[in-house]
Amino acid sequence: MPQYRKDGVTRRLCASVHLDDAFAFEVDRDLTGDRLNAIGLTLGINFVALARHARVAVRRREALDRQLAWLGPALVVALLVGLAGLTGSNGSVAQVGLYGPLGILAAGWWLVHRAQSQARAAAQQVFRDPERAERLAPPVEPEAEAWLQEHAYKRANVLPYADAAARTNPFVGSGTAIRKAGVWQPIDVSKPAEAPGGGRLPVIPFDAVDLHTYVARQMEGVAGLDGLRVKNRLYVLGSNAYLLGDLVPDRTRRPSAQIPKQLVQAGLEKPGAGMRTHLCLERVGEGGRIVVSMYLRAILNQPSLTWEVAAYAIPPLSGRFHRVDRLPVAPFDRWWSLVAHATTHTWPELSGALRRIRERRRRRRADARFLKKVRRDITDQHMVYDYGAADSLRERHADWDEAGYAERIDSQDYLYRLQQGVLTATEKFLQDHNVDTSSFDKAQQIISNQTYNIENVSNSNLGNHNQVNHNGPQGSGPSGQQGAGGTPPAKP
Structure with missing residues (x-):
């Protein structure tokens, strides 16, 4: 009889980081980010493989936002030029103002389409490929890899x-x-x-x-x-x-x-x-x-x-981790799904790129300041952490x-x-x-x-x-909270 693969949860999580940006940033921060707290037990998860795929997904997301961030100001300039051409009765300038924004939106659409296509391909490959999941993504930093190997x-x-x-x-x-x-x-x-x-x-x-x-x-x-x-x-x-x-x-x-x-x-x-x-x-x-x-x-x-x-x-x-099961695989269905995704997500992605970049930078600076203060207190004040x-x-x-x-x-x-x-x-x-x-x-x-x-x-x-x-709720444990004195959780 067919049997479930032993690495089923690992492959499903590795696939999910490619499809869920919030989860990818959460995993990347927890497994490879600068921290002082211990991480929980692996409990059947290959942390090395998951960290590698999370890093790939995070870099893809950040690269897309940087590319879209350049298009945002260009779109504003094109619209202003077009408006100036219309008010000044300058036909050539008005044409630039008409076709410029369309060209910028088309470029944004293509970037969103390409990123989503890469994400889905990576998710389906790691979920269905019989090879070990960790071989399908490049290693993270050697220090982080060695630390995660300890948790095997x-x-x-x-x-x-x-x-x-x-x-x-x-x-x-x-x-x-x-x-x-x-x-x-x-x-x-x-x-x-x-x-x-x-x-x-x-x-x-x-x-x-x-x-x-x-x-x-x-x-x-x-x-x-x-x-x-x-x-x-x-x-x-x-x-x-x-x-x-x-x-x-x-x-x-x-x-x-x-x-x-x-x-x-x-x-x-x-x-x-x-x-x-x-x-x-x-x-x-x-x-x-x-x-x-x-x-x-x-x-x-x-x-x-x-x-x-x-x-x-x-x-x-x-x-939330079953999305990979529902991704279309037939050529036309996959093509149409990607077109629909890019069409509906281009403007939200384009308009929110700068905000997402600023938010990530703000969070990283806040985390760095927090850890710097805690380390200073540990060293200078002998704080018990x-x-x-x-x-x-x-x-x-x-x-x-x-x-x-x-x-x-x-x-x-x-x-x-x-x-x-x-x-x-x-x-x-x-x-x-x-x-x-x-x-x-x-x-x-x-x-x-x-x-x-x-x-x-x-x-x-x-x-x-x-x-x-059977007379009351039973929680399944803490949900992402750090211990007293630990690094507070941050939404990616």
Whole structure:
């Protein structure tokens, strides 16, 4: 049977930056712009490819505005010349005034038509071409490329989260909370297991790092989820990020996405000030349409063990990213669509070119002044800055109304499998360390009764026993807001 490509969301987003100017400027600013805040998790998106295509789209848009900006004054001059010719009864000058504006409008029409044709061609190529999306656009700056490569899932092992999220949870950008952070039933791990011939087996000592490592290695097999992504990640309160020199080597630059693994282990053994390590389980659904995440942290305080657990889901992309599906491909239909677009957009594009250029310059100057002031305060006043991410690009543009029956059922299946996989792996780990599992069996009965209800989750909130109640709105997380002290969002 035909299968969805794993890079479906990446290709759809790369196509959308060519068709949506606002989205292109947003992506270019977030991924490659000068900033101090961390960015959210990739969650199935190839940031390198997306940044490259966004840069191409932004440059095309800026080039079009510059070209149209030259035509604007020329149009005004031509109209004034024509008016002077008419009032002065000069026929030749009047003809210039008549045909000059028409020629300028025709040039503007051609520029708009060409830019739209290039944008649609690039969008359709990256969306339908089987080659990797990042190969279809030139690289951005080497420094930005290296920073984005750090955020690839296999490398990123730390995430500063915005201080504003500290009261709820550190898992910013993970979507809708299907199960808010809580702890499972405690398990007594002090009692040794019975030996086959009688007596008791000696308990093999272990710590939380050993348990995390074991569960991470076993999860894909015991959960039955091919392609499950498993990673220990240190979550750090944004305003405390500067305390880790490996995370923020330069306090006037954005934080890293990779730190030594010893620090990640330390965040599990002895959590620090707003610094804790979680075992992150991430399952991306078919074509990347839905993402389910479970976050775990083993809490081992002799004689008991428990798991801190939270579960999240991100629905498919919103409808604005489906425009590429509706672009005409038949020769005549494509020609007529481009002609209609150029005809209806030439005057708005021509008349607004200078305004758009001034607005972008104003915004860039304002951002530069803001960052200059913040960096000066950090250096001279030793200001504590919040480096935390407030959301993720994937969460920001998701919409539960786009989730169909299959996505909701798959989400429930993933969550149940993840929960059962953690329980199975924990039981095997305790057995391997000669721990009596009678306490675990009792706790498992209680834990297994918990329900993950994805149905109508967009109109629900979480009540007692971690079940979803359908009596109020449930937001899908922050929407493009930066953490306290961070760079404020700006409309492109």
